[in-house]
Structure formats: structure tokens, C-alpha cells
Amino acid sequence: MVRSSLAVLVIDENRIRASIIEAGLREAGHQLVTVIHDVTGIARRIAEIEPDVIVIDLENPNRDMLENMFQLSRAVKRPIAMFVDRSDQASIEAAVDAGVSAYVVDGLRQERVKPILDMAVSRFNAFSRMARELEEARSELESRKVIDRAKGILIKSRGLSEEAAYTLLRKTAMNQNRKISDIAQSLVTAAGLLGPAEDE
Amino acid sequence: MSMRHQITAGFMPLFDSAVLVAASELGFAGSEGVDLTLHRETSWANIRDRIAIGHFDLAHMLGPMPLACNLGLTPLASETIVPFSLGLGGNCVTISNAVWTGMAAHGAEPDLDPARAGAALRAFIRDRAVAGREPLRFAVVHPHSGHNYELRYWLAACGIDPDRAIEIVIVPPPFMADALATGRIDGYCVGEPWNSAAVAAGTGHIVTVKAQIWRNSPEKVIGVRKAWADENPEALAALLRALHHSARWCQDPANHAELAAVMAQPGFLGLPPAVQMPILTGHLQLGGGAELDVDDFFLPFDKAANFPWKSHALWFYTQMVRWGHVAHTPDNLAIARNCYRPDLYRSALKPLGVALPGANAKVEGALKVATAVGATGAGLVLGPDGFFDGQIFDPDEIDAYIARQKSVRTEA
Numbered sequence: 001m002v003r004s005s006l007a008v009l010v011i012d013e014n015r016i017r018a019s020i021i022e023a024g025l026r027e028a029g030h031q032l033v034t035v036i037h038d039v040t041g042i043a044r045r046i047a048e049i050e051p052d053v054i055v056i057d058l059e060n061p062n063r064d065m066l067e068n069m070f071q072l073s074r075a076v077k078r079p080i081a082m083f084v085d086r087s088d089q090a091s092i093e094a095a096v097d098a099g100v101s102a103y104v105v106d107g108l109r110q111e112r113v114k115p116i117l118d119m120a121v122s123r124f125n126a127f128s129r130m131a132r133e134l135e136e137a138r139s140e141l142e143s144r145k146v147i148d149r150a151k152g153i154l155i156k157s158r159g160l161s162e163e164a165a166y167t168l169l170r171k172t173a174m175n176q177n178r179k180i181s182d183i184a185q186s187l188v189t190a191a192g193l194l195g196p197a198e199d200e
Numbered sequence: 201m202s203m204r205h206q207i208t209a210g211f212m213p214l215f216d217s218a219v220l221v222a223a224s225e226l227g228f229a230g231s232e233g234v235d236l237t238l239h240r241e242t243s244w245a246n247i248r249d250r251i252a253i254g255h256f257d258l259a260h261m262l263g264p265m266p267l268a269c270n271l272g273l274t275p276l277a278s279e280t281i282v283p284f285s286l287g288l289g290g291n292c293v294t295i296s297n298a299v300w301t302g303m304a305a306h307g308a309e310p311d312l313d314p315a316r317a318g319a320a321l322r323a324f325i326r327d328r329a330v331a332g333r334e335p336l337r338f339a340v341v342h343p344h345s346g347h348n349y350e351l352r353y354w355l356a357a358c359g360i361d362p363d364r365a366i367e368i369v370i371v372p373p374p375f376m377a378d379a380l381a382t383g384r385i386d387g388y389c390v391g392e393p394w395n396s397a398a399v400a401a402g403t404g405h406i407v408t409v410k411a412q413i414w415r416n417s418p419e420k421v422i423g424v425r426k427a428w429a430d431e432n433p434e435a436l437a438a439l440l441r442a443l444h445h446s447a448r449w450c451q452d453p454a455n456h457a458e459l460a461a462v463m464a465q466p467g468f469l470g471l472p473p474a475v476q477m478p479i480l481t482g483h484l485q486l487g488g489g490a491e492l493d494v495d496d497f498f499l500p501f502d503k504a505a506n507f508p509w510k511s512h513a514l515w516f517y518t519q520m521v522r523w524g525h526v527a528h529t530p531d532n533l534a535i536a537r538n539c540y541r542p543d544l545y546r547s548a549l550k551p552l553g554v555a556l557p558g559a560n561a562k563v564e565g566a567l568k569v570a571t572a573v574g575a576t577g578a579g580l581v582l583g584p585d586g587f588f589d590g591q592i593f594d595p596d597e598i599d600a601y602i603a604r605q606k607s608v609r610t611e612a
Contacts, residue, residue, distance in 0.1 A: 059242055060242065060243070061242040061243050061372035061374065061375070062243070062372060063242075063243040063245040063246060064243045064244050064245050064341065064342050064370050064372060065369070065370040065371060065372065067245050067274070068342075068343050068369075068370040069370075143530075143531050143534070144531070147530065166530065170530075170533075170534075170537075171596070173534070173537070174510065174537060174560065174561065177542075177543045177560065179534060179538055180530070180534045180537075181534070
């Protein structure tokens with residue numbers, strides 16, 4: 001089902017390609033389509049349009065500028081669909097699997113625009129949710145818990161302050177070129193084997 | 201029998217891609233068994249995205265960019281590591297003729313001295329504010345770039361708040377000189393040849409250079425998709441050896457004419473060799489007829505220019521924290537610490553018997569003169585590496601460094 005309220009911003013200096021994309025979107029029921037060919041003064045336009053999806057030409061060197069603008073306006077977490085003229089099928093699939101972008105090959109046809117855009121949006125939503133959950137789980141479990149336990153062991157066994165315990169872990173990690181969480185894990189394991197049973 | 205390694209790499213049309221380009225074009229990659237395919241890109245975002253989706257195995261990258269990828273600051277980024285640095289220095293700060301006139305009225309001299317130029321700029325900005333004129337607009341190439349962080353460092357150390365006293369925008373490198381000429385920006389920080397281009401056009405003045413803001417400071421790197429590096433350790437090691445030989449060749453003045461001719465080809469910079477000579481020789485035209493020789497303006501090889509110092513990554517991290525790009529947490533610090541990989545550099549180059557530093561990190565800004573340091577293999581000379589304001593960055597004292605910078609007094 002098409003949400004008629006989806007605002008799409010198409011940024012493409014290539015007018016022919018932009019008009020194909022625009023026609024494809026309109027045919028698919030997206031009425032809020034804005035096409036911009038020239039990025040001069042675009043900040044104000046983005047603020048006015050508040051796009052849900054941004055479609056940008058990958059050949060445009062102003063991508064960095066636009067990306068920064070989205071970041072400043074906190075809109076960067078919006079899906080960005082990218083249309084390029086030089087990709088093979090495997091590249092498109094890899095891109096879409098990566099979750100955020102859609103690539104279109106040579107001979108862009110308007111009827112292909114909608115499914116690709118839809119896929120970009122849904123993949124983006126799924127991906128950003130998954131990435132968020134993964135990130136939370138990872139930092140919570142892997143690092144903090146183990147590091148806290150390792151710090152506790154150092155505080156107890158060597159009489160260090162919490163800060164000094166962390167510094168020692170960090171230094172050891174740096175010297176051995178390993179992650180702090182790895183060092184912490186080794187310490188926790190070693191303490192479990194050597195010392196009196198640790199209170200859980 | 202020997203196995204050929206296929207490696208696909210992206211680069212941006214900037215002179216500091218030269219070590220990667222020469223590795224491919226002059227046979228250094230081939231003699232290490234690497235078939236290196238290069239793709240020119242149009243934006244740093246494309247470089248990052250195409251590594252993330254596997255189009256590229258590795259790429260010419262902005263030094264802080266792999267940190268930004270790993271810290272989750274940008275969408276579509278995969279875990280990226282840095283086993284090789286492409287050089288030290290190379291950037292300048294260029295301003296419009298109008299701003300130069302205003303700064304000269306406040307004591308600026310064509311000597312590239314960051315402190316003198318900064319004091320003049322600060323006085324000029326104050327005048328403009330009193331007159332009710334809008335803030336100056338400076339451009340950098342990317343938020344997570346050495347350019348952004350060194351421009352901000354310079355301004356803040358001179359008492360100018362880069363977030364309030366001026367506006368900083370993003371402009372792609374090849375558009376900088378045009379944007380300055382048409383008045384859309386008042387100044388910029390970018391790598392060569394995009395500063396000398398404005399001077400040659402008569403529309404800009406170079407006021408200071410990276411090499412004087414922080415001598416022997418880090419710039420571009422080789423960013424590698426970690427998943428690829430884990431699966432292809434031999435290919436990566438072979439490439440690092442090729443890059444080492446290429447960098448040594450690029451540094452040698454006897455090869456500069458040939459290097460400039462290679463970079464001048466349409467597929468690389470597409471600019472005449474003469475435009476590339478300032479970065480190779482350090483002899484800069486500053487604008488208005490002034491010229492100056494800059495020591496260590498750009499080093500592709502000397503002074504351990506290719507070693508991926510963890511202290512370089514950590515300095516970038518402190519600046520990301522300083523300007524609100526990332527929160528300072530133990531987890532984020534650990535990510536920053538694990539991003540640059542001197543261990544991979546060491547293991548790849550060890551068989552060559554070349555000089556390798558004894559440590560993975562160093563105190564930045566501590567060497568006042570060139571100094572021979574403990575190293576395996578042949579002797580190694582580092583520095584001088586001073587920050588222009590005399591500050592020292594000790595990677596073991598990150599919390600104190602961040603706290604000290606928070607307390608720097610600047611004018612709005």
C-alpha cells in the first residue's frame with residue numbers, strides 16, 4: 001500500500017534521469033515528489049520539503065555536502081536511495097542487502113523506480129532497527145559487563161581505584177594490541193581459575 | 201608458484217593518493233603479486249559506501265573517516281581498519297583577497313605563521329561583528345576530516361570559536377577555488393593542488409599550512425574493510441609492501457617529474473604537472489607575489505610517514521569529542537584505539553628489514569628537533585612534530601587533554 005504522504009526529494013543534475021525517476025514515482029502514486037537539479041541553496045529547500053526519502057545521483061560530488069546537511073538537521077537517519085548508471089546485478093543486490101541504498105543500472109526505466117525505492121525504505125527501516133538493537137546488545141553485554149567484572153577483580157586484588165583499574169586494563173590492551181574487552185575477559189577467566197570463587 | 205592477489209581500491213582525485221596510484225601504475229603492486237585495480241570516485245561518501253557494500257576492498261581515505269565508520273557516525277559504514285598511512289601534511293588554509301586585506305590591516309604577514317595569522321583573523325572577525333556583518337564562512341571537505349579538525353584546532357588556539365564566530369560548510373575539493381572566487385565562501389582548508397589553484401587564479405591567499413599548525417601531522421590513510429582484511433591477510437600484506445616501495449619512490453626528488461606526469465593523466469588528477477610541483481617541493485606561492493619554502497610540507501615516506509600511529513587516531517578521536525561529533529565513553533575510546541593497526545603494518549614489512557618504530561603510539565608534539573628513535577632494523581628519524589601553540593598530546597592522558605581543551609577560552 002502506498003502512503004500518499006511520503007515526501008520524496010530527487011537530487012540529480014542529469015535532467016533526463018531525474019525526469020524518469022520523477023515519472024516513475026508519480027506513476028506509483030507518490031505525489032509529493034520534488035526534483036532539484038542544482039544544489040545551490042539547497043539547505044532551505046530541504047528544511048521546507050522535509051523529505052522522507054532522498055534520491056541522489058552517486059556521481060554527484062556534492063554528496064558529502066548534502067550528507068553533512070542531513071546530519072546537521074538530524075535527518076541523516078532517513079533512507080537515501082542512490083541511482084547510478086554503472087553497476088551489475090550483483091552490485092545492486094549487495095547494495096540493497098547492505099540496507100540503505102538502491103542502485104539502478106543502465107537503461108533506467110520508470111516502472112523500476114517504485115519497487116527499488118520501496119525496497120530501500122523497508123530495508124532501511126529493518127536495517128537501522130537491527131543495527132540499533134545489535135549495537136545496544138553488543139556494548140551492553142560484551143564490553144561493559146566484562147570490563148566491570150575485571151575492574152572489580154583489580155580493585156579487590158590490587159587495591160586500585162576504579163579509575164586506576166580501568167587505566168591498567170586500557171594500557172595492557174594497548175601494549176598487547178588487543179581489545180579492552182578481550183583483556184578483561186582473560187582476566188576474568190584467569191581469576192576464575194586461580195583465585196577464590198568470585199562472588200556472583 | 202606464486203598466487204596473484206586481486207585487489208580493488210577507490211581513490212579521490214587528490215595528490216595524496218599518489219602512493220596508491222604509483223603502486224598501481226609503476227609496477228610496485230605487480231612485483232608483490234598484486235593485481236591492483238583503481239577506481240576514481242567523486243565523493244568521500246561514495247568511497248565509504250562502496251567499501252561497505254564490497255565494491256572496494258580498500259581505499260584512499262580521510263584519516264578520521266575509519267573512526268567515524270567504526271563509531272557509527274554515518275549510515276552504511278562497515279568496520280574499517282587502517283594498516284597504512286599515505287603521508288604527513290599537505291593541506292593549507294586559503295582565504296579570499298577581501299579577507300586577506302582585512303587581516304593585513306591587523307598585522308598579518310605573508311609568512312604562514314599560524315599564531316600571527318590567527319591573531320589578525322580574530323581581530324578582523326571582531327571588527328566585522330561590531331559592524332554587524334554576517335560571520336565569515338569557511339569550507340572543509342568533510343566533517344570527519346583532518347581538514348576540519350586542523351582548521352578548528354588552529355582557530356580555537358587563536359581564540360576564535362569555530363562554531364560561533366564563523367560558519368563551517370562542506371564543499372568538494374575541486375569546487376573550493378570556484379566557491380571562493382564567487383564569494384560563496386570566504387576561506388577553506390583543503391589539500392593540494394586546490395590551494396595553489398586559487399593563488400594561481402589570483403583569487404586567494406594561503407595564510408597558513410597544516411605543516412605549521414601541527415608539524416608532521418597525519419592526513420590520508422588506507423582504509424580497509426575489516427572483514428576483507430581478516431579473510432585476505434596475505435593479499436593485504438603484499439599490498440602494504442607494494443605501498444612501502446611506492447612511498448619510498450614517491451619521496452625521492454629524482455622521481456618527482458615522473459610522479460607528476462603520472463598524476464597528470466586524465467584518469468588521476470587531470471591537471472598539468474606544474475600545478476603539482478608545490479606539494480612535491482614545498483615551495484609555495486602564497487598570493488600577491490609572496491613565496492615561501494615550507495619544511496616537511498608533505499611527506500609521503502620520510503619520518504615514518506606510513507606508520508599508522510595509534511596516537512594519530514586517538515588525537516582525531518579527542519577532536520571528535522571536542523567538537524561534539526561523538527561522546528567520550530570507554531567503549532568509544534576502545535573503538536578509536538583499535539582502528540589503526542600498526543601490528544598489520546609491522547608484520548607485513550618485517551620481512552623487508554626496514555626501520556619499524558619500537559612503539560605503537562607516541563607523545564605528539566614532544567619532539568622539538570628531528571630525533572633518531574628506537575627502532576628495529578635501520579635507523580628511524582622522527583619529528584619535529586610540534587603543535588604551533590606548544591601543546592602536547594599524550595595518548596595516556598586522554599581525559600586530561602579533552603578536559604584542557606574544553607576550558608580553552610574563545611570569543612563568540
